[in-house]
Amino acid sequence: MDNRIEKLEGIVYQGVDEFQQHLQRELGEYKYLGGNLYFAEGPQRQAFWTENIWLNPIKITFDSISEAALSLRSIQRNWAPVLFTQYRRGMLIQEKLPPIVQKPRPFPWEVPDAPMGAWTLLDAHTMIASPLCTSPFPAGKIEFVENKTDPPSRAxxxxxxxxxxxxxxxxxxxxxxxxxxxxxxxxxxxxxxxxxxxxxxxxxxxxxxxxxxxxxxxxxxxxxxxxxxxxxxxxxxxxxxxxxxxxxxxxxxxxxxxxxxxxxxxxxxxxxxxxxxxxxxxxxxxxxxxxxxxxxxxxxxxxxxxxxxxxx
Ligand SMILES: C[S@@+](CC[C@H](N)C(=O)[O-])C[C@H]1O[C@@H](n2cnc3c(N)ncnc32)[C@H](O)[C@@H]1O
The missing domain is CATH 3.40.50.150 (Vaccinia Virus protein VP39)
Structure with a gap:
């Protein structure tokens, strides 16, 4: 493995913004990364209050935006950012990755089987990324094309x-x-x-x-x-x-x-x-x-x- 890529012995839990306290309670011990991201050592814990769980996180250190994008692209095609800092730099990295569709989906919609990875920046030269995640949707989020006239409730x-x-x-x-x-x-x-x-x-x-x-x-x-x-x-x-x-x-x-x-x-x-x-x-x-x-x-x-x- 490249010495600029380090496998992390734990799991990243991406909380639900409004219910982060629930996730904190479920995890017990954790390291708060920022935004709604939490790292907990060891195997996957039972945590329901997540919008995504990053199953095999790695830490990547890099010098340039191109190098960061290349590291991700060399692993797989699909990546979605979950940024809580370094937004501009993050967007520049994402622009160098293959595009992922984030427009509202029709229903029913068959989710593609290709894995959807997630990544974040800890600082200008450090990224945490996970090629495998529990949610098949980019950053755990999906929107459907809405029908505002026929369904009697948004449920x-x-x-x-x-x-x-x-x-x-x-x-x-x-x-x-x-x-x-x-x-x-x-x-x-x-x-x-x-x-x-x-x-x-x-x-x-x-x-x-x-x-x-x-x-x-x-x-x-x-x-x-x-x-x-x-x-x-x-x-x-x-x-x-x-x-x-x-x-x-x-x-x-x-x-x-x-x-x-x-x-x-x-x-x-x-x-x-x-x-x-x-x-x-x-x-x-x-x-x-x-x-x-x-x-x-x-x-x-x-x-x-x-x-x-x-x-x-
Ligand atoms: C959140 S609403 C359901 C919304 C619905 N799924 C929709 O898509 O429009 C909850 C419903 O549960 C019903 N309800 C509550 N207790 C019930 C029970 N014991 N048996 C049947 N319905 C019940 C309420 O009358 C209410 O209409």
Whole structure:
């Protein structure tokens, strides 16, 4: 290895700006790098409040902008900057790298498999970079082309992001359950895909969705409907506002029933947050808990059937 490149024995965690205290609590011991970047020694720790985790960070020292760009380009094509200092120098380095597209994406969108690296500058001659990251999006961020007229709430964006991260989405005629569906942003996404949606909420959905033949509305408490009353489904979705343990208990019932194939659920936080229940969710086989770019004070649990991989 070039003596100007040093492998770091640890991991870089890129926090969510508004929830950096949550990440600090999850990491315990760490070295603060700047901005929303944290370095913690040793193997990857369980940290949900991140927008990206840099899995194999290296420290690169360089003399010139060209040399910095060349070092990154010699590793791989795709790199996104996460700068908290040396902005101008950082932009000049990025300009010398192959362009990465950061325009809003249509939905559905298949994320390319090519790795997306992340890098930052510590000072004018020192960079930390990681070719492998948990998020497939540049710097952990994605934006979708927005539809400002049809979806009845902006919540549709986080479902689109979750499905793109899962690298799977419902197909025409797939049976979906949307719990806590009102006013209908998620149900709208699912009907756009041609799926059949059973939407459960105490309040009715937007009129246009109530009239949509793909939608069956049930006015009920989602948690007191037994899986057997709904029957087999391809996808279970929940955006219900509730304490995380309540959601976990309900999901356990569905898992035990074997009636649902794929799951996407929002774990809503209150006050100081719940650090235990997300751990319980991640211990469910083949599933992940992540903070989406479009998530606020909430996390998203994703479990998709194994016949397609999904990004962490
Ligand atoms: C954040 S909103 C959902 C937004 C929706 N996903 C969208 O895209 O428009 C949460 C919903 O959960 C519903 N809710 C809360 N507790 C519920 C329960 N026990 N059963 C069903 N719905 C519930 C509320 O009525 C509210 O409409």
């Amino acid at each position: 549709y964006l986080k479902l689109q992001e979750a499905l793109v991260r899962a690298r799977r989405w419902p197909q025409v005629e797939d049976r979906c359950l949307d719990a806590g569906a009102c006013p209908g942003g998620w149900t709208w996404v699912l009907t756009q895909l041609g799926a059949q949606v059973t939407a459960i909420d105490r309040a009715p959905l937007d009129d246009r969705l109530m009239k949509n033949p793909l939608v069956t509305y049930i006015k009920h408490d989602a948690f007191t409907l037994k899986p057997e009353e709904i029957g087999p489904i391809d996808w279970l979705f929940s955006d219900v506002i509730c304490y995380p343990p309540r959601l976990y208990e309900w999901v356990q019932k569905w898992l035990a029933s074997g009636l649902a194939k794929n799951y996407i659920c929002t774990i809503k936080m209150q006050g100081q947050g719940d650090f235990e229940t997300p751990r319980l969710f991640t211990s469910i086989p083949d599933s992940k808990v992540i903070h989406l770019h479009y998530n606020k004070h909430e996390l998203t649990w994703i479990k998709v059937a194994h016949d397609a991989g999904y990004a962490s």
